[in-house]
Amino acid sequence: MVVIVFEIFLLTLLVITAVGIVRSRDLFSAVMLLGLFSLQIAVIFFILDAADVALTEAAVGAGVSTVLLLGALALTSDREARPKGRRLLALGVASITALILIYASFDQPRLGDPQAPVHQHVAPWYLEQTPKQIDVPNVVTAILASFRGYDTLGELFVIFTAGIGVLFLLADGSGRGARSQLPSAEAQGLRHHLIPRVVGALLVPFIVLFGLYVQFHGDFGPGGGFQAGALVSAGVILYALIEGEASALRVLSFRALAGMIAAGALLYTGVGLAGILRGSQFLDYSVLLADPIAGQHLGIILIELGVGLTVTGVLLTIFHAFAARAQKR
Amino acid sequence: MTAGLALDIGSWVLMLAGSFFVFVGGVGALRMPDFYTRMHAASLTDTLGTILILSGVILQAGLTLAAIKLAAIMVFLLLTCPTAAYALANAARLSGLSPRPEQTPGKD
Numbered sequence: 001m002v003v004i005v006f007e008i009f010l011l012t013l014l015v016i017t018a019v020g021i022v023r024s025r026d027l028f029s030a031v032m033l034l035g036l037f038s039l040q041i042a043v044i045f046f047i048l049d050a051a052d053v054a055l056t057e058a059a060v061g062a063g064v065s066t067v068l069l070l071g072a073l074a075l076t077s078d079r080e081a082r083p084k085g086r087r088l089l090a091l092g093v094a095s096i097t098a099l100i101l102i103y104a105s106f107d108q109p110r111l112g113d114p115q116a117p118v119h120q121h122v123a124p125w126y127l128e129q130t131p132k133q134i135d136v137p138n139v140v141t142a143i144l145a146s147f148r149g150y151d152t153l154g155e156l157f158v159i160f161t162a163g164i165g166v167l168f169l170l171a172d173g174s175g176r177g178a179r180s181q182l183p184s185a186e187a188q189g190l191r192h193h194l195i196p197r198v199v200g201a202l203l204v205p206f207i208v209l210f211g212l213y214v215q216f217h218g219d220f221g222p223g224g225g226f227q228a229g230a231l232v233s234a235g236v237i238l239y240a241l242i243e244g245e246a247s248a249l250r251v252l253s254f255r256a257l258a259g260m261i262a263a264g265a266l267l268y269t270g271v272g273l274a275g276i277l278r279g280s281q282f283l284d285y286s287v288l289l290a291d292p293i294a295g296q297h298l299g300i301i302l303i304e305l306g307v308g309l310t311v312t313g314v315l316l317t318i319f320h321a322f323a324a325r326a327q328k329r
Numbered sequence: 330m331t332a333g334l335a336l337d338i339g340s341w342v343l344m345l346a347g348s349f350f351v352f353v354g355g356v357g358a359l360r361m362p363d364f365y366t367r368m369h370a371a372s373l374t375d376t377l378g379t380i381l382i383l384s385g386v387i388l389q390a391g392l393t394l395a396a397i398k399l400a401a402i403m404v405f406l407l408l409t410c411p412t413a414a415y416a417l418a419n420a421a422r423l424s425g426l427s428p429r430p431e432q433t434p435g436k437d
Contacts, residue, residue, distance in 0.1 A: 193419065199412040203405075 007047060014040050025080045031069045038062040051222035052140045055214070059230035064315050067237055071322030133286070134296045136219040144224065145300040149283040153268055155226075156307055160265050163314030170321040200242040207235035215308045219297065225304040229311025236312075237319055245323050254320065257313045264310030271302045340388035347381030354378060364421055365428045368414060375410035379403075 017037045024030045038061025045054035109116035130142045144152050208231075215228030240248035252260075275284040285299025286292035350373055357370020383403045390396040422428070 193416070195415050196412055199408050202408065 035066040074326040225307025233315035260313030264306040267306035340385040344385030351378035
């Protein structure tokens with residue numbers, strides 16, 4: 001009962017925030033409200049027992065994407081342009097879509113109904129087979145990394161492609177990425193602000209450590225490569241904001257980041273190919289070692305590492321590309 | 330039994346006091362006249378409110394792993410919230426907002 005009250009409260013706040021985002025002409029406050037929206041939806045996911053999704057939403061939605069949107073904002077005006085005409089048409093399309101969605105929601109089963117199709121289709125098989133075939137406590141990781149390994153490979157390549165696309169759009173075309181034009185004096189971040197600098201320097205190692213914990217503890221608790229990548233890159237972005245772009249690029253240069261992006265995707269695909277070479281199917285980890293369950297564990301750790309490497313590389317590359325572009329103007 | 334009761338009373342007192350400060354912070358953020366005083370009120374929510382509530386929850390959790398995690402969150406908030414408040418006030422000062430109330434128009 002208490003949970004339902006809390007959920008209704010959060011959903012109401014969510015609607016208010018969404019209306020605020022749409023109505024705000026100030027893009028800066030819209031970005032801040034978007035971060036708030038992500039945080040609220042992460043709490044709702046957590047109440048619905050989806051800890052993995054909640055962690056991803058909090059790390060990516062509220063953390064990294066806010067920073068990336070602020071980076072994009074530095075390249076444009078912070079006021080939304082007035083839309084010209086056609087507002088009635090847009091209103092009509094949005095209203096009809098909303099009515100169809102509300103109508104479709106009448107067919108939805110009740111929340112938590114055991115007879116719902118989502119609980120009757122493949123989910124029981126996954127729950128039954130995970131202890132037998134893979135033996136990791138976190139079923140979400142077993143499904144994501146092993147049973148549905150193809151899907152996760154696809155997601156990884158979506159991120160990979162997105163990173164390349166952003167680089168094509170934002171790099172300066174000199175062929176050396178954006179690293180050639182880093183001014184050193186102006187772009188020194190918050191160096192002259194003592195308090196953020198001291199506290200930030202204190203926090204960065206713990207953020208990266210927590211990222212590594214989430215990376216390697218993903219078999220046992222909520223977490224995995226996507227969340228860990230977002231956390232580690234958040235730590236490095238904090239470092240870049242405090243100590244300046246140049247210092248962060250000394251730690252992880254553009255070349256190293258590009259290497260991480262490629263290495264992660266190659267590692268994932270390589271683990272899949274190793275399955276074929278050892279006489280089974282693509283992405284079948286059971287044949288990697290003599291003991292099938294140990295092979296599954298090894299495969300999951302390796303592909304999660306691949307995911308983490310690529311996600312970190314892509315997020316940091318996008319951040320640096322935005323920052324370098326903003327400094328050039 | 331009596332020790333449990335004492336713990337319950339202590340944690341409730343802490344949590345209620347924390348809720349009071351969160352409420353006061355919310356009222357202050359809405360009612361104070363200018364940016365700096367509003368921020369002062371809001372920072373009460375971040376530090377005193379959360380720390381009192383978290384201490385109450387720690388008393389409820391007892392000597393478990395959850396209590397250690399809550400304590401870690403508390404230390405994290407103690408470090409980050411004042412820093413964020415400082416950065417916010419500093420950014421406002423640098424962008425030219427004067428802290429003197431008589432220079433800001435009262436009707437907004």
